[in-house]
Amino acid sequence: MAADPAADRAVRELYRALLEGWDAGDAQAVAAPFAGDGELIGFDGSRYCGREQIAAAMADALAAQPRPTFVAKVRGVRLPGPDTAVLQAVAGLVPPGGSDLVPERNARHTLVAVRSGGDWRIVLFQQTPARFQGRPELREGLSEELRELLRPSYDDQ
Template sequence: MKLTIHHEEENEVRLLYYKLIEAWNNRSAADMANLFQDEGNLIGFDGSFIEGQSEIGKHLATVFFDHPTASFVQKIRKIQFISAHVAKLHAIAGMVPPGGKDINPAVNAIQSLIATKENDVWKVALFQNTPAAFHGRPHMVEEMTEELQEELTENSRAPEGAQGF
């Protein structure tokens, strides 16, 4: 039996991810946490495992308070539906340091998101941000950085409010 997913469902999952990235870039712990299920999970770049929407909010508030966080530049690679109410998203991301213009290749990441639809609303069940070190394969780091830098350049030319969307 083939799963039929409508284009608008894919767009809703894409928008959920973009809202997550936007909340990070705006340093809004509350906005970011509100995108998660009550029992959602966050796995940070450093391996931190945070469980539950309220704990995610507390964790992020501390991160944003204690650190001048870099902004994400992202590119969605694939969205796949596991069922009509469960989707997984795979993306690559780079970070631009505060006050910077270019991506810092040392913190490139692979991002995975599992989204579930409850009461007609898509929520994050799991978001994982994994370092993309590509040990022993520096050309892969360079290729990924170049691709993300192109996204950054394209987004800087987009009309205001259209970046990444």
């Protein structure tokens, strides 16, 4: 946990809002947590700069295909400075109508946020494919970790 619990919660909320925007098919909601000059680097390496460009790119992506939904786990938030945070997460995608992950789409997410005027905003979000070339046991381990989030727990009943 970060040394500043309020900052930790705020940065996790930015990440949750971004993923929920995607899952809802709402490009404006995806872009909303970003700073005006924030950047998003997509799974394929595409780079989008600025909230407006991010929203436009997400509108195209969300309209072009049925969208899978995210399952994600935050691994941690660290604060390298009082107004800077780095969130590390892992994520997978469940295809529309599906009940399992597509392991080839697993990713590591890195989110960098800054606090300005008391508000936290994303300045960089990057998705990196978690392919683990030549190490299938790592890919399967990550898939199993994410699948645990798909399984109902006794707390959910």
